[in-house]
Amino acid sequence: MLDVTVIEDPEAAAVSLDPIRARLLAELAAAPASAAMLAGRVGLPRQKVNYHLKALERHGLVELAGERRKGNVNERLMRATAASYVISPAALPAVQPDPDRFRDQLSARWLLAVGARLVRDVGTLINGAARARRRLATYALDGEVRFASAADRAAFVQELTAGVSALIRKYDSPGAEDGRDHRIVVALHPTVKADGPPAADPLPAAGTSPAPGERPGTPDRTASEPDQ
Structure with a gap:
């Protein structure tokens, strides 16, 4: 069993979102079971579960x-x-987010579009690698920082931008004949706690200016995740 898999097919997505089928998936992720075993857990006839x-x-x-044999x-x-x-x-190709349509590094919605693209692209790579029976080279950095x-x-954010940009300039080889293009996504966001969403920054006091890189009333931004 895989730890996580990506659903790209619209019909498969619709099937997985059905509440009963989602419950069955959860049961079968915990342990194998038959239709008869599942019927008692979800309160449905065996034929319906099947x-x-x-x-x-x-x-x-x-x-x-x-x-397994059970009776006859x-x-x-x-x-x-x-x-x-x-x-x-x-799975929703006509309405999937496009980060290139509107680029704003301080926008939480643009971050969401970038994240959606990350899910789409990595899912496509994982599924393609599985079909080709090849390993997929990826890397992710996950951490927290309290400012x-x-x-x-x-x-x-300014130092992170400068550092990553310097690394890109150092290792980018657009003329490499056998090279392979990779996308890197770097993001920074406040940690979402279990008891609710993070509070937005307060507006600056009258007569003051936002700190460099800040915008008044902008929800917080995002933390690092390079993907290859």
Whole structure:
């Protein structure tokens, strides 16, 4: 079983979003089970559960884990193909976010579009690598930092931009014949706590200016994640 897989097919996405089928996926991610075993857990007749399992199996969301004899019946034990699923924006191609349509490094919505593109692109790479039976070279950096002030955060963003830009200039080889293009995404955002969303920065007092890199009333920004 994979830890996470990306759903790109619109029909598979619709199947996974059905509440009953999502519940079945959760059960089968925990352990293999038959339609009869699942029926008691979800409060549905076995035939109804079997109908939902077949729909999930058609779209590659569950698979056969084994069979066992119970009385006069052979039971099929099914399992989820992944512990968790992510629906790619590619499942809604006509309305998927396009970061190039509106670029604003201080916009939370632009960050969301960049993140959606990251999910789409990495999902496509993962699925392609799986079909080709090849490993995919990726890298991610995840961390947290607490800034003493908005000014410190702005200074951090400036230094981060300068540092990453210097690395790009150092290693970028546009003329390399055997080279391969990679995209790097660097983001910084306040940590979202379990008890609710982060508070927005207060507006600056009258007669004062925002710190460098800040905009009045702008929700906070985002933290690093290079993808290859």
